[in-house]
Amino acid sequence: MKAIQTFIDHYNYFITIFLMVAGLYVVIARGNMVKKLIGLSIFQTSVYLLYIAPGKIIGGTAPIIDPAFKVYSNPLPHVLILTAIVVGVATLALGLALVVRINEAYGTIEEDEIFRQDGGK
Amino acid sequence: MILLTLMAIVVIAIVTQRSLFGVVILSGAYSFLMASVLIVYDAVDVAMTEASVGAGVSTVVLLGTLALVKTREARADARQPLALFVALVVGAALVWGTLQLPSFGTADAVIHRHVAPYYLQNVVPQTNVPNVVTAVLADYRGYDTLGETTVIFTAGIGVMLLLRGAWRRAQRNRKDA
Amino acid sequence: MKADLILRIGTKLLLPFILLFALYVQFHGDYGAGGGFQAGVISAGMVILIGITFGLETAQRVAPKTLVEFMVPLGVLIYAGTGIAGMLAGKNFLDYSVFSSFAPKGRERGILFVELGVLVTVSSTMIALFYAFVERGRPQ
Numbered sequence: 373m374k375a376i377q378t379f380i381d382h383y384n385y386f387i388t389i390f391l392m393v394a395g396l397y398v399v400i401a402r403g404n405m406v407k408k409l410i411g412l413s414i415f416q417t418s419v420y421l422l423y424i425a426p427g428k429i430i431g432g433t434a435p436i437i438d439p440a441f442k443v444y445s446n447p448l449p450h451v452l453i454l455t456a457i458v459v460g461v462a463t464l465a466l467g468l469a470l471v472v473r474i475n476e477a478y479g480t481i482e483e484d485e486i487f488r489q490d491g492g493k
Numbered sequence: 494m495i496l497l498t499l500m501a502i503v504v505i506a507i508v509t510q511r512s513l514f515g516v517v518i519l520s521g522a523y524s525f526l527m528a529s530v531l532i533v534y535d536a537v538d539v540a541m542t543e544a545s546v547g548a549g550v551s552t553v554v555l556l557g558t559l560a561l562v563k564t565r566e567a568r569a570d571a572r573q574p575l576a577l578f579v580a581l582v583v584g585a586a587l588v589w590g591t592l593q594l595p596s597f598g599t600a601d602a603v604i605h606r607h608v609a610p611y612y613l614q615n616v617v618p619q620t621n622v623p624n625v626v627t628a629v630l631a632d633y634r635g636y637d638t639l640g641e642t643t644v645i646f647t648a649g650i651g652v653m654l655l656l657r658g659a660w661r662r663a664q665r666n667r668k669d670a
Numbered sequence: 671m672k673a674d675l676i677l678r679i680g681t682k683l684l685l686p687f688i689l690l691f692a693l694y695v696q697f698h699g700d701y702g703a704g705g706g707f708q709a710g711v712i713s714a715g716m717v718i719l720i721g722i723t724f725g726l727e728t729a730q731r732v733a734p735k736t737l738v739e740f741m742v743p744l745g746v747l748i749y750a751g752t753g754i755a756g757m758l759a760g761k762n763f764l765d766y767s768v769f770s771s772f773a774p775k776g777r778e779r780g781i782l783f784v785e786l787g788v789l790v791t792v793s794s795t796m797i798a799l800f801y802a803f804v805e806r807g808r809p810q
Contacts, residue, residue: 381596386588387497393584394504401576404566406513406558410520414504417527417547420539428534429605430598435535435625436702437617443600445535446609447625451634454626455641457542458707458792461551462648465799468558469655472806475562537703541695545711550796553718557803621778622700630705631781631788635764638784639749642791646746649795653739656802 384425391418403483405471409464416460423449496533500526513564517555524548538626681723688716696789700778706785710792717797726804735801738794745791752783 379386391414398411427446435447471481478486503523510516524547531540595602612625612633622628630638696709721729752764759768766780767773 378592382591382594384497384597385591385594387501389584389587389591390501391504392587393580394508396583397576397580398508400579401573402566404513406555406562407516407566410507410516410555413520413551414507414523417524417543420527420543421530424531424534424536424539425597426594426602426604427536427609428598429600432535432600434537434703435613436537437613437623437625444613444625446605447612447629448609449604450536450539450626451629451637453536453539454542454630454705454707455638457539457546458711459641459644459648461546461554462645462795462799464551465554465803466648466651466655468554469652469802472558472561472803473655481562538705538708541703541708542711545708545715549715550711550718550799553722554799554803557800557807560807561803619774619777620781621774622781624700624702624705627699627705627781627785631784632766632777635753635766635784638788639746639753639764642746642749642788645795646742646791649742649791649798652799652802656806 384421388418388421388425391415391421403485405474405481405483406468408483409467409471412467413460413464416456420453420457423453496526496530500530511566513559513566517552517559520555521548521552524551538624677723681719685716685720688719689713692716696785697782699785700781706788707792709785710789711796713789714793714796714800718800721800721804726801730801733797738797738801741790741794742798743791745787745789745794748787748790749784750787752780752787756780 395411395413395415395418398414399408402408402411427449429443429445432443432445433441435444435450437444474486475481478489480486480489500523503519503526507516507519507523510519524543527547528540528544531537531543612629616625616628617623620628620632622632692709692713695704695712696706699705699709717729717733720732752766754763756765756768757763761768764780766777766784768776769779769783770776
């Protein structure tokens with residue numbers, strides 16, 4: 373019974389960890405660079421969840437001060453993640469621009485193919 | 494909880510999908526689910542950003558890239574077992590670390606005791622702005638946001654340099670030849 | 671590149687509302703959800719929508735490339751300038767209380783200026799990203 377309670381209490385963390393691990397797996401296992409970048413952004417979004425979830429208070433409301441409410445969720449993680457999202461898309465675009473240039477130079481976005489063309493292992 | 498489970502399913506689909514178009518569209522759906530989850534967590538500002546940035550702009554940019562590259566992923570190679578092993582070990586370590594965290598939604602967790610009460614109490618008398626997130630973002634943590642804006646600026650300049658300058662050079666070379 | 675009729679008319683109908691919503695999000699960000707980041711992305715989304723349905727040339731008539739590229743650093747300058755204005759008035763960098771004799775009022779104004787800077791940089795950067803990726807795809 374206690375185990376089930378623990379599981380339910382931490383369910384959001386478990387999903388967050390699953391997303392993180394899936395992103396990590398994609399980054400390591402896949403050679404396609406666009407897929408790698410998407411894996412990286414999944415990893416990144418899981419970090420958003422990891423930050424926001426502890427800030428939530430059950431029974432609380434969004435942190436916009438109003439006399440009608442007493443309990444607010446923690447605003448600090450929201451601030452940190454808000455900017456992180458926009459920066460995330462900017463860096464994703466930078467990565468994709470690099471992928472486009474690599475594609476123009478090598479004619480492929482598969483990592484192994486590029487290694488082969490470079491004469492490496 | 495259901496939304497979170499849906500997110501996990503979408504991610505499994507992203508991992509197994511080989512057509513990159515499918516992956517991009519699924520990642521748009523993933524972003525919308527993420528935005529819904531964030532609304533449930535009371536993070537309305539963040540949810541709005543995620544819906545517009547994650548599902549909007551990044552999908553557009555990804556599609557713009559797919560227009561320029563091959564959209565079919567090659568078959569995976571031999572690195573998979575190693576990757577799976579690394580991922581599982583990291584996941585197990587993280588789960589082990591998570592078990593000690595306070596339960597979801599408790600009001601007396603450590604995170605709610607330190608700076609947040611100060612913001613919540615002082616933000617209206619000090620800045621006249623009821624939205625705490627905006628006030629903290631632009632005022633209390635103004636340096637941070639200046640830095641973030643500069644990062645966006647730099648990334649934009651970087652993309653322009655990568656995608657525009659070389660094109661001009663290539664054209665010049667063609668003219669010379 | 672001619673899009674479907676329904677798509678074109680629907681887009682035309684939507685555009686003013688998207689812009690209005692972006693402005694609402696920007697200037698109502700003090701009281702409700704939103705702020706410079708969100709408004710910037712939404713207004714950039716408007717230009718991107720034009721670009722997708724009516725083609726790049728139309729989008730670049732709405733938001734000329736030189737203007738967009740000028741706006742990218744302009745936003746950062748507005749932000750930093752707000753900070754330096756505080757310094758010139760004898761307070762710390764990014765201390766907004768100088769914008770009014772009553773400190774909270776001044777900080778409210780300062781937040782507005784800063785969010786304006788964020789709006790300018792974010793929206794123009796997103797539009798510039800879109801232009802850069804699309805132009806790469808069409809060799810002249």
